[in-house]
Amino acid sequence: MFEQLGLIGCGLMGGSFALALKRAGLVKRVVGYSKSPSTTERARQMGVIDVEAPSALLAVSGADIVLLAVPVSATEASFKAIRHLVGPNTLIMDVGSTKRDVVDAARRVLRDHLGCFVPAHPITGKEVSGVEHADADLYFGKQVILTPIERTFTVQLEKAVNVWTALGCNVLKMSPQSHDAAYAAVSHLPHLIAFALINSISGQAQGKDYLSLAGPGFRDFTRIAASDPKMWRDILIANKEELLEQSKIFQNTLQDLEKLIATADGDTLEDRIEKASQTRANWRISSPKSLK
Amino acid sequence: MFEQLGLIGCGLMGGSFALALKRAGLVKRVVGYSKSPSTTERARQMGVIDVEAPSALLAVSGADIVLLAVPVSATEASFKAIRHLVGPNTLIMDVGSTKRDVVDAARRVLRDHLGCFVPAHPITGKEVSGVEHADADLYFGKQVILTPIERTFTVQLEKAVNVWTALGCNVLKMSPQSHDAAYAAVSHLPHLIAFALINSISGQAQGKDYLSLAGPGFRDFTRIAASDPKMWRDILIANKEELLEQSKIFQNTLQDLEKLIATADGDTLEDRIEKASQTRANWRISSPKSLK
Numbered sequence: 196m197f198e199q200l201g202l203i204g205c206g207l208m209g210g211s212f213a214l215a216l217k218r219a220g221l222v223k224r225v226v227g228y229s230k231s232p233s234t235t236e237r238a239r240q241m242g243v244i245d246v247e248a249p250s251a252l253l254a255v256s257g258a259d260i261v262l263l264a265v266p267v268s269a270t271e272a273s274f275k276a277i278r279h280l281v282g283p284n285t286l287i288m289d290v291g292s293t294k295r296d297v298v299d300a301a302r303r304v305l306r307d308h309l310g311c312f313v314p315a316h317p318i319t320g321k322e323v324s325g326v327e328h329a330d331a332d333l334y335f336g337k338q339v340i341l342t343p344i345e346r347t348f349t350v351q352l353e354k355a356v357n358v359w360t361a362l363g364c365n366v367l368k369m370s371p372q373s374h375d376a377a378y379a380a381v382s383h384l385p386h387l388i389a390f391a392l393i394n395s396i397s398g399q400a401q402g403k404d405y406l407s408l409a410g411p412g413f414r415d416f417t418r419i420a421a422s423d424p425k426m427w428r429d430i431l432i433a434n435k436e437e438l439l440e441q442s443k444i445f446q447n448t449l450q451d452l453e454k455l456i457a458t459a460d461g462d463t464l465e466d467r468i469e470k471a472s473q474t475r476a477n478w479r480i481s482s483p484k485s486l487k
Numbered sequence: 488m489f490e491q492l493g494l495i496g497c498g499l500m501g502g503s504f505a506l507a508l509k510r511a512g513l514v515k516r517v518v519g520y521s522k523s524p525s526t527t528e529r530a531r532q533m534g535v536i537d538v539e540a541p542s543a544l545l546a547v548s549g550a551d552i553v554l555l556a557v558p559v560s561a562t563e564a565s566f567k568a569i570r571h572l573v574g575p576n577t578l579i580m581d582v583g584s585t586k587r588d589v590v591d592a593a594r595r596v597l598r599d600h601l602g603c604f605v606p607a608h609p610i611t612g613k614e615v616s617g618v619e620h621a622d623a624d625l626y627f628g629k630q631v632i633l634t635p636i637e638r639t640f641t642v643q644l645e646k647a648v649n650v651w652t653a654l655g656c657n658v659l660k661m662s663p664q665s666h667d668a669a670y671a672a673v674s675h676l677p678h679l680i681a682f683a684l685i686n687s688i689s690g691q692a693q694g695k696d697y698l699s700l701a702g703p704g705f706r707d708f709t710r711i712a713a714s715d716p717k718m719w720r721d722i723l724i725a726n727k728e729e730l731l732e733q734s735k736i737f738q739n740t741l742q743d744l745e746k747l748i749a750t751a752d753g754d755t756l757e758d759r760i761e762k763a764s765q766t767r768a769n770w771r772i773s774s775p776k777s778l779k
Contacts, residue, residue, distance in 0.1 A: 268753075318702035322768075338702065367700075380688050381701035385708045387744060388680060390763040395733075395740040396672050397766045406766075407773050408659075409673035410610035410630065415707040416677045420767040424760040428753050435748045441687075442745060446738065448687040452679060453734060456727045461560075461720050468716040471682040474689045474698075475712040476614075481699050 196220070197358075201258030202227040203251045203273050205238035207321060208290045209264030210329030213243050215362045218331045228254035229326075230265075238326045251276040255285075260358070263289040268429040271300035281308045286354045288315045292378065292426075293433040294342040294371035310348035313355040316340045316374065317364065322421040335363035338481060342371040365481065379437035384445060386427055387438065389420035488512070489650075493550030494519040495543045495565050497530035499613060500582045501556030502621030505535050507654045510623045520546035521618075522557075530618045543568040547577075552650070555581040560721040563592035573600045578646045580607045584670065584718075585725040586634040586663035602640035605647040608632045608666065609656065614713040627655040630773055634663040657773065671729035676737060678719055679730065681712035 200216060202209050205227045216222045227244030228251045229235040235247045248254035255261050255277040263273050270289060281287065285308075291297045294314050301312045318338040321328055339359045343352050359366050369377075396402045431438060455464040492508060494501050497519045508514045519536030520543045521527040527539045540546035547553050547569040555565050562581060573579065577600075583589045586606050593604045610630040613620055631651040635644050651658050661669075688694045723730060747756040 318700070320704070338700070340700070376693070377697045377700045380691070380694075380697045381705045385684065385705055387748075388684070388741065389708065389767075390760050391741040391744055392677065392680070392737055393763040393766050394759060395737040397762070398740070399672070399736065401668070402672075405669045405672045406770055408610070408630070408632070408669045409770075410612075410772060412612070412711045413673045413677055414772055415710050416681065417767050417770075418707050419704045420763050422760075422764060424757050424764050427760050428757040431748050431756065432751050432753060435751070439745060439749060442741070444691065445684055445687040446741070448690070449680065449683040449734070449738075452683055452723075453731060456679075456723050457731060459724050459727070461724060464723065465716050465720040467686060468682050468714075468719050470689075471685040471712050472714060472716050474685050475681075475709050478698055478701075478709075480702060480706055 197222045197260045199223065199258040199260070200225045201248075201255040201261040201277075202244060202264065203254060203261065203277065204264035204269075205229040205234050205244060205326050206264060207324045207326070207328050207330075207333070208317070209262060210238055210241075210243040210326040211331065211333035212262050212264065212290070213238075214329055214331035215334055216358070219361055221358065221361060222260070226254045226256075226258065230269075234326055238329075241326065241329070243326055243329055252280055255280045259285060260354075261285060261287045263287070263291075265289075266426050266429045267291040267293050267297060267433050270297050271304060274300055274304035278305055278308060281305070281311055283308070283311070284350075285311050286351045286358075287312045288355055290315060290317055292316060292382065292430045294340075294374045296433040298342065298344055298371045309346050311351050313347060313351050314342045314344075314371065315355065315359070316342070316378070317359070320422075322418055324423040324426070334359070337364055339364040339366050340374055341366060341368045342374050343368060344371070375434050375437050379434055379441045383430055383434055383438045384441045386419050386422060387431060387442065388445075389417050390427075393417055393420045489514045489552045491515065491550040491552070492517045493540075493547040493553040493569075494536060494556065495546060495554065495569070496556035496561075497521040497526050497536060497618050498556060499616050499618070499620050499622075499625070500609070501554055502530055502533075502535040502618040503623065503625035504554050504556065504582070505530075506621055506623035507626055508650070511653055513650065513653060514552070518546045518548075518550065522561075526618055530621075533618060533621070535618055535621050544572055547572045551577060552646075553577060553579045555579070555583075557581075558718050558721045559583040559585050559589060559725050562589050563596060566592055566596035570597055570600060573597070573603055575600070575603070576642075577603050578643045578650075579604045580647055582607060582609055584608060584674065584722045586632075586666045588725040590634065590636055590663045601636075601638050603643055605639060605643050606634045606636075606663065607647065607651070608634070608670070609651070612714075614710055616715040616718070626651070629656055631656040631658050632666055633658060633660045634666050635660060636663070667726050667729050671726055671733045675722055675726055675730045676733045678711050678714060679723060679734065680737075681709050682719075685709055685712045
């Protein structure tokens, strides 16, 4: 049970965390701060936070748990804003989709308090953003990746595992490097491809007509293209080495398939599609066994 | 009201058409043929067809409406198998995802009966195949593209429009060329990309680990990768000129985005993502207004 959640960023991810923590009876008070005062005000009116803080520092004042739910590019500035009121027992977490850059920022800024920070990436989201879409169920049954480093305090790490587990999450631990490589492949690259495909079609003279003819396959394939531009700009740039490497491997695979199509090599093409089809048909989202 | 549907291919698409036609009271009798006798037998046991035909020709005997629901590469052989029992009043349709190759096959084989053929592409499907997944609702509320040519008989075209409309479809007409260009962009390329992405990840040393970490975005993005390998091998090769052209435009767009990422040009990258995000957020599947 925590006394006070200091919430920096009262959007979809932060707001949902506050609602879930409250519903689980894990926190007495939520003090929230957002860059835009109107967001903070709306969060309070909606009951997502209890108290509006005029600054990130004041949201952290008195907090024993702090969640940074800001675009990854704003992480370093947020650490700087709050570091003077971080105590040795405070648990600080983020929800960023990249981890190496966040860990680097924490190393530069938090210094003696670096051990209080447990980098976290919950594998969830919506293609809409903003506190008005905050949802106490957003994290339930989902995976959360924690990427502690050698200097992370064991007490804070244990608290982090416990709080996400209590929200119904399946907690995995790995290094920031492993995390960023894996999510470049299974998340950042699919987003990049979806953005590129939409612009590739809409940029053609008959693009509007083409889009009007698309069906359910296109709908699901491109759902993630509607994601938040600022957030994804930051993620793609923050993880650019791993992402560009994955994109290269993908384009090589694509170009191999193109050669089979150009030469009408049906047998080999069918083998490749069969491999993809089997892999995908056997794939399932991992989730806590006790929950599903 | 038709006397007899001659169904060539009793799989997902053909079986669903038979069920929908029966439910709408539009046909008295369905005579079905599949290459595999066990499929034909199962279709009869399930009530999808009324009579099993031992050949495509015998399924067409006495039929006033014929549906070819076979892989597009089998279209020409199917036309050859049935042409001797096609009468001047028979309506023949297909459900293939490509239209130029199907029209070319019809021109080569059907000769005097070419006018009986109304090429059709219903924009629907499932990532599972086989008569056991046949569904009377598969076509309801969906688009159907008809691609008549100059020699298509007006009577058959009108019958085709009426039957799909009666099944709850939104009927559009366009040229085979326009159809193939549009679906290369919004369907065939997304499938090709999804196959390539899955193989690109699973081919890496840590591919299995990466896949186990993927979430809901990946699930939706790659759903179409589980599609039927034979069917998609045929489609990708049948429409290769348009598909490879669309893939080139896509890769150029992707590589432009990669450059913005590599140089960390956040402002321009955000503009591009914003454009994609807006386009996708404003996009809706077209459907008959009276039905939705």
